[in-house]
Amino acid sequence: xxxxxxxxxxxxxxxxxxxxxxxxxxxxxxxxxxxxxxxxxxxxxxxxxxxxxxxxxxxxxxxxxxxxxxxxxxxxxxxxxxxxxxxxxxxxxxxxxxxxxxxxxxxxxxxxxxxxxxxxxxxxxxxxxxxxxxxxxxxxxxxxxxxxxxxxxxxxxxxxxxxxxxxxxxxxxxxxxxxxxxxxxxxxxxxxxxxxxxxxxxxxxxxxxxxxxxxxxxxxxxxxxxxxxxxxxxxxxxxxxxxxxxxxxxxxxxxxxxxxxxxxxxxxxxxxxxxxxxxxxxxx
Amino acid sequence: xxxxxxxxxxxxxxxxxxxxxxxxxxxxxxxxxxxxxxxxxxxxxxxxxxxxxxxxxxxxxxxxxxxxxxxxxxxxxxxxxxxxxxxxxxxxxxxxxxxxxxxxxxxxxxxxxxxxxxxxxxxxxxxxxxxxxxxxxxxxxxxxxxxxxxxxxxxxxxxxxxxxxxxxxxxxxxxxxxxxxxxxxxxxxxxxxxxxxxxxxxxxxxxxxxxxxxxxxxxxxxxxxxxxxxxxxxxxxxxxxxxxxxxxxxxxxxxxxxxxxxxxxxxxxxxxxxxxxxxxx
Numbered sequence: 001x002x003x004x005x006x007x008x009x010x011x012x013x014x015x016x017x018x019x020x021x022x023x024x025x026x027x028x029x030x031x032x033x034x035x036x037x038x039x040x041x042x043x044x045x046x047x048x049x050x051x052x053x054x055x056x057x058x059x060x061x062x063x064x065x066x067x068x069x070x071x072x073x074x075x076x077x078x079x080x081x082x083x084x085x086x087x088x089x090x091x092x093x094x095x096x097x098x099x100x101x102x103x104x105x106x107x108x109x110x111x112x113x114x115x116x117x118x119x120x121x122x123x124x125x126x127x128x129x130x131x132x133x134x135x136x137x138x139x140x141x142x143x144x145x146x147x148x149x150x151x152x153x154x155x156x157x158x159x160x161x162x163x164x165x166x167x168x169x170x171x172x173x174x175x176x177x178x179x180x181x182x183x184x185x186x187x188x189x190x191x192x193x194x195x196x197x198x199x200x201x202x203x204x205x206x207x208x209x210x211x212x213x214x215x216x217x218x219x220x221x222x223x224x225x226x227x228x229x230x231x232x233x234x235x236x237x238x239x240x241x242x243x244x245x246x247x248x249x250x251x252x253x254x255x256x257x258x259x260x261x262x263x264x265x266x267x268x269x270x271x272x273x274x275x276x277x278x279x280x281x282x283x284x
Numbered sequence: 285x286x287x288x289x290x291x292x293x294x295x296x297x298x299x300x301x302x303x304x305x306x307x308x309x310x311x312x313x314x315x316x317x318x319x320x321x322x323x324x325x326x327x328x329x330x331x332x333x334x335x336x337x338x339x340x341x342x343x344x345x346x347x348x349x350x351x352x353x354x355x356x357x358x359x360x361x362x363x364x365x366x367x368x369x370x371x372x373x374x375x376x377x378x379x380x381x382x383x384x385x386x387x388x389x390x391x392x393x394x395x396x397x398x399x400x401x402x403x404x405x406x407x408x409x410x411x412x413x414x415x416x417x418x419x420x421x422x423x424x425x426x427x428x429x430x431x432x433x434x435x436x437x438x439x440x441x442x443x444x445x446x447x448x449x450x451x452x453x454x455x456x457x458x459x460x461x462x463x464x465x466x467x468x469x470x471x472x473x474x475x476x477x478x479x480x481x482x483x484x485x486x487x488x489x490x491x492x493x494x495x496x497x498x499x500x501x502x503x504x505x506x507x508x509x510x511x512x513x514x515x516x517x518x519x520x521x522x523x524x525x526x527x528x529x530x531x532x533x534x535x536x537x538x539x540x541x542x543x544x545x546x547x548x549x550x551x552x553x554x555x556x557x558x559x560x561x562x563x564x565x
Contacts (some may be wrong), residue, residue, distance in 0.1 A: 078557070095375070111444045139514075161411065162409075164380075165379065165380075165409070165411055168378070168379055169378055169379065169411075169413065170382035172374045172375070172378045173378075175370075175374045176371060176374055176375075197418070198368055198371050198418055199368075199371050199375065199415060199416065199417045199418065200415070201375060201413060201414070201415045201416075202413065202414050203378070203411060203412070203413040203414075204411065204412045204413070204414070205411055206410060206411075207410070231515065278446060
């Protein structure tokens with residue numbers, strides 16, 4: 001197992017930092033999967049996380065100048081590591097105006113992701129800051145826990161409204177209630193609703209539009225023959241939704257919300273070659 | 285006029301309807317009196333008064349005159365209800381609090397009468413939020429009987445003068461002592477904290493002093509914890525009028541200019557803490 005990579009470009013570095021920041025706000029610990037051409041940040045749904053799961057995928061070629069990896073074996077050419085994204089996010093903070101950042105998988109007192117940050121310096125000698133981030137190598141037999149989640153067979157799919165507006169609304173609603181109902185229909189309308197003893201609040205978003213999903217599978221078409229007016233709804237933990245909206249720094253070009261009635265809400269943020277999926281289970 | 289279309293239909297049932305193009309003209313002023321969860325709302329044809337009280341010895345009133353609203357209709361002589369101010373403020377700021385001129389939130393506030401919720405329609409950029417806030421039985425509010433004929437001393441200051449003073453007050457002191465006098469020291473704020481006493485004097489002819497009408501020397505103490513919430517209003521205001529009556533009751537009136545240049549008032553009344561011995565002075 002071997003891994004070493006290098007970032008040189010400043011914009012790649014800040015883009016990568018933003019993604020890691022986003023991940024660190026969404027998950028305390030997560031799994032980093034390194035493959036030949038891609039990096040994955042994975043949070044699989046465990047009851048301890050409130051059933052939330054996340055899948056973030058990036059093309060290594062768009063971030064790294066050098067990227068060498070050798071997986072556990074030739075046929076399973078992957079590395080799975082468990083780590084705390086906050087550590088990586090903090091390490092990258094010191095690298096804001098770095099000349100280069102090298103990331104290596106090392107064996108110190110425990111397995112580590114070692115970041116060597118070369119900072120600009122006025123003298124001839126360079127300044128290098130090294131961060132060791134402890135990781136746990138996930139054995140091959142557990143890899144199946146981290147498979148890519150399939151896009152659920154949703155009832156309704158809509159584009160999300162401006163995330164800034166949605167974030168502000170959800171933040172206020174969080175002060176008032178622990179749960180929020182997300183509902184949407186095929187006409188591109190979405191509502192956020194809370195109801196408590198003191199107050200009921202509904203925010204109506206309109207003309208959001210529906211993403212053009214293409215299914216090769218006939219069973220995936222349940223949303224196609226649905227009445228466009230009928231709302232599909234899911235009641236979720238408002239803190240999970242708020243965390244997701246407050247944490248994302250991806251500035252997505254496309255943001256999509258898929259609802260499986262009373263089961264799950266699936267968010268999909270796309271920014272160029274980065275995709276971030278976030279799943280919040282519905283509560284009874 | 286985002287709400288003009290829907291206003292045609294259901295308006296007859298409401299006894300109070302108020303429209304505002306910029307919700308911050310209401311939310312900012314209500315924040316200035318938000319030091320307790322509950323407020324009592326009084327509406328008359330002149331406008332809306334929100335009252336918040338603390339410890340039965342201080343009261344804050346925010347006045348939003350009818351003229352501040354773009355539309356204001358009331359069908360009864362007076363409408364009174366009690367409302368959770370924390371919830372109301374969360375609802376009013378649903379679309380955020382940033383003061384970008386490009387994004388102003390419009391508000392339509394409706395009330396059907398006793399036992400009904402207050403309904404707020406908020407709109408920004410085509411997104412509409414509807415809030416129904418439950419109202420409660422109004423409670424009797426304190427009558428401070430603060431009558432201008434009983435006022436002994438009155439000072440009008442530019443708020444910046446008092447802002448600095450309040451920012452530097454020794455919060456370890458339990459009380460703030462206010463001295464107003466036709467003679468020296470004219471206007472003095474004193475605290476008695478762990479690290480000793482502090483006195484702050486304003487000369488009568490200071491630039492900050494807009495008016496000085498003191499007829500008799502008065503020294504009164506007020507609980508600092510009760511006055512502290514008034515700094516929220518002080519921060520927003522441009523002028524403040526400080527008055528005391530013959531019983532030593534304090535009235536602070538803050539003149540607040542909103543984002544559209546209109547003037548609103550927030551008023552605080554506070555009972556004196558105790559009668560101090562003349563010998564202590």
